[in-house]
Amino acid sequence: MDDKDINNYIDEIYNLLGGSVSREEIKKIFESWLKFQYSPKTIKEKILQKYSSMRNSKISEIKEEMNSINLIGKILSIKENEKDGKKFYLGLIGDETGVIPFLLPGNYRLNQGDVIKIKNGYVKSFNDVLRIYVGKSGSVEKLNNIDIKVSRQPSTFYTIDKLKTGMKNIEIRGRVINVKISDIKSKLIYRGVIADSTGGIHFTSFGVELKENSNYKISNVTVRDFKGKPDLTINENSSVEIVKEDIDIFLKKASMDEALEKNLSYAPLEGIVVEVLDSTGIVAKCPRCGMVLKGRECPVHGEVDPVNDIMAKVIFDDGSLASSMFIESEGIEKLLSKKKDEIMKEILKTPGIPVLKEELEENILMKPFETYCKIIKKDSNRIIIYPYIFRFILEKDLDELENSLRGEL
Amino acid sequence: MPREPAWRIFSFELNDSIVLEKKGEEKEAQYILTKLGAKINRVFMSGILEDKKSVANDSMIIINFNDRFGDVKLMVDKNYTPPNVFKFFSTHEPPELISFIGKVRVWGDNSNVELRVESVKTSNEFIYRYWKLKALENLIYRVNLMDISIQKNDIESMLKEGYPKRVIENMFLAIERFGIIDLTGYKNQIYEMLGIEKKDENNYEKVIMEIIKKLDVSGKGARYEDVVTEAEKYGISGQEVDRILSDLLEKGIVYEPSLNFLKIL
Numbered sequence: 188m189d190d191k192d193i194n195n196y197i198d199e200i201y202n203l204l205g206g207s208v209s210r211e212e213i214k215k216i217f218e219s220w221l222k223f224q225y226s227p228k229t230i231k232e233k234i235l236q237k238y239s240s241m242r243n244s245k246i247s248e249i250k251e252e253m254n255s256i257n258l259i260g261k262i263l264s265i266k267e268n269e270k271d272g273k274k275f276y277l278g279l280i281g282d283e284t285g286v287i288p289f290l291l292p293g294n295y296r297l298n299q300g301d302v303i304k305i306k307n308g309y310v311k312s313f314n315d316v317l318r319i320y321v322g323k324s325g326s327v328e329k330l331n332n333i334d335i336k337v338s339r340q341p342s343t344f345y346t347i348d349k350l351k352t353g354m355k356n357i358e359i360r361g362r363v364i365n366v367k368i369s370d371i372k373s374k375l376i377y378r379g380v381i382a383d384s385t386g387g388i389h390f391t392s393f394g395v396e397l398k399e400n401s402n403y404k405i406s407n408v409t410v411r412d413f414k415g416k417p418d419l420t421i422n423e424n425s426s427v428e429i430v431k432e433d434i435d436i437f438l439k440k441a442s443m444d445e446a447l448e449k450n451l452s453y454a455p456l457e458g459i460v461v462e463v464l465d466s467t468g469i470v471a472k473c474p475r476c477g478m479v480l481k482g483r484e485c486p487v488h489g490e491v492d493p494v495n496d497i498m499a500k501v502i503f504d505d506g507s508l509a510s511s512m513f514i515e516s517e518g519i520e521k522l523l524s525k526k527k528d529e530i531m532k533e534i535l536k537t538p539g540i541p542v543l544k545e546e547l548e549e550n551i552l553m554k555p556f557e558t559y560c561k562i563i564k565k566d567s568n569r570i571i572i573y574p575y576i577f578r579f580i581l582e583k584d585l586d587e588l589e590n591s592l593r594g595e596l
Numbered sequence: 597m598p599r600e601p602a603w604r605i606f607s608f609e610l611n612d613s614i615v616l617e618k619k620g621e622e623k624e625a626q627y628i629l630t631k632l633g634a635k636i637n638r639v640f641m642s643g644i645l646e647d648k649k650s651v652a653n654d655s656m657i658i659i660n661f662n663d664r665f666g667d668v669k670l671m672v673d674k675n676y677t678p679p680n681v682f683k684f685f686s687t688h689e690p691p692e693l694i695s696f697i698g699k700v701r702v703w704g705d706n707s708n709v710e711l712r713v714e715s716v717k718t719s720n721e722f723i724y725r726y727w728k729l730k731a732l733e734n735l736i737y738r739v740n741l742m743d744i745s746i747q748k749n750d751i752e753s754m755l756k757e758g759y760p761k762r763v764i765e766n767m768f769l770a771i772e773r774f775g776i777i778d779l780t781g782y783k784n785q786i787y788e789m790l791g792i793e794k795k796d797e798n799n800y801e802k803v804i805m806e807i808i809k810k811l812d813v814s815g816k817g818a819r820y821e822d823v824v825t826e827a828e829k830y831g832i833s834g835q836e837v838d839r840i841l842s843d844l845l846e847k848g849i850v851y852e853p854s855l856n857f858l859k860i861l
Contacts, residue, residue: 443601444760448760459640461640461715462697462714462715504640505601506601506602506603506640506730506734509598509602552715553640553715553717553719554723555723555726568598569598580726582722585722585726588733589729592729592732592790595736596736596787
């Protein structure tokens with residue numbers, strides 16, 4: 188590296204620091220790092236970090252664990268929260284280089300659209316997303332008569348089969364297959380499965396409502412590890428849009444032996460029910476988590492007053508494998524085109540007669556359908572299936588199959 | 597033991613099978629092995645209840661079932677069959693379109709194979725068509741895979757190429773037990789079922805011979821790779837070229853003047 192290159196770097200750093208540090212001082216520090224074979228880019232970052240309190244950082248420069256940050260930005264969204272009697276603000280701040288979530292003390296009057304200067308802030312990762320904080324030693328100043336043009340870094344689009352734990356700022360398009368809502372510390376959490384034509388993934392949405400069978404474009408989401416599997420994390424910083432386009436979640440159906448071999452968690456399957464088992468009928472469930480109980484004891488919630496529900500246990504077979512399938516009341520309602528209450532009444536009216544089993548045998552045995560499922564691998568030879576969506580096979584599906592077979596020859 | 601899947605399979609393939617000997621393990625399933633490498637314990641079939649006969653003081657019903665491509669014998673024993681299945685066959689009269697799940701049963705000197713019905717339903721033309729297309733899809737898959745297995749004749753290389761282990765092992769077990777089988781009959785059946793005009797094997801031979809003649813410009817013969825490339829333009833796959841060439845070589849119509857070169861005698 189010659190003197191000209193070094194001087195170029197020094198000029199750049201000098202300008203970034205707004206002239207608050209002399210060129211001589213910068214050169215001295217620059218050369219001391221250069222002796223240890225540090226790259227000019229790394230040295231530049233180190234000097235900027237050292238003098239970060241003397242300059243305003245840009246959002247694109249922000250890295251994990253940075254301290255003493257000054258930042259000027261525009262509040263894009265803001266929400267007032269309270270914990271242990273302390274008020275604080277959560278939201279998004281942006282400048283011409285990007286957007287970052289913030290957590291600021293609640294002792295300021297801040298609104299969406301305000302341009303603020305954060306002094307002596309720090310950066311930490313929360314839910315795998317960087318966030319700027321202001322502690323006791325920091326402050327927030329409202330700047331009037333200034334506007335900032337905010338630039339959001341666009342999310343990168345991925346199909347679901349390409350998602351891997353650790354990915355950030357991604358965009359997907361998919362259909363919500365299933366949603367369960369839980370209320371943790373008065374915050375609604377939506378958990379479920381979202382799928383596109385390439386596969387399905389579990390999601391956790393903190394406060395952002397997602398509805399079953401709706402198609403969404405979701406941006407600025409992260410893929411985290413949840414119980415050893417990838418989980419799409421959606422939060423207030425994510426953009427969630429309903430889309431009208433049809434997403435064919437059954438385009439690439441898997442065979443069950445393929446699901447077993449590839450250890451798939453969610454997949455569209457096609458096959459027939461070959462047996463409805465005797466355990467089909469009324470079950471007792473925990474009123475809080477919906478877990479099937481053997482007595483009054485729920486493994487999660489202790490002693491509870493169980494609620495009655497219906498469940499079917501069948502053997503589902505696609506010719507490659509035969510597996511147990513547990514069909515919940517919503518699924519039974521769809522398969523029999525009957526309401527749960529009506530089915531329950533019939534069961535209770537005829538004690539000892541397996542009316543639900545008989546009705547399912549009559550209506551679904553050996554009748555082909557597609558189903559989008561959660562798949563749990565029991566061992567190297569067995570899987571258990573929890574279906575979310577059902578669709579009976581139609582003549583047009585057979586026409587398509589026949590045409591594709593012709594095409595293979 | 598995991599439950600055995602129900603194979604969607606045509607009667608003509610099912611009848612082209614041998615009984616696999618049991619190894620003497622506890623609760624061991626009975627399997628048959630077809631010429632196309634399907635190792636079967638359970639089937640799902642659809643077709644016509646053609647005939648039934650009550651025997652052994654009406655405690656057993658023997659059924660003649662026809663899937664429109666061949667017959668299969670079904671066995672319904674009052675003592676071993678679910679009551680609703682026995683009742684179904686006692687009360688339903690032929691002809692009737694039915695679908696059933698059945699398990700392989702071997703009796704006598706281990707050469708008589710029947711299917712013991714586990715569940716049965718009155719069917720319809722839609723279910724029949726679904727079953728037929730699924731059975732056909734599986735048949736095409738096995739015929740193609742058997743073709744490749746015969747050509748390659750190397751289980752290890754096929755496993756390395758990513759073919760499923762369970763399927764490939766049974767393909768080679770079938771080759772071991774039945775020898776190299778002629779797939780022409782199965783292929784013709786597939787074309788017929790899909791209403792596609794049968795491929796004219798003699799015409800293909802002629803096409804290959806013309807190609808060899810055309811490419812043999814120098815008189816040293818036609819390069820094998822060039823023959824394959826040229827044949828593909830006529831819709832003849834590489835595997836078919838190999839099979840036709842080995843026929844022509846065997847018949848003495850074509851010979852190899854040097855390695856990788858072909859010439860008409």
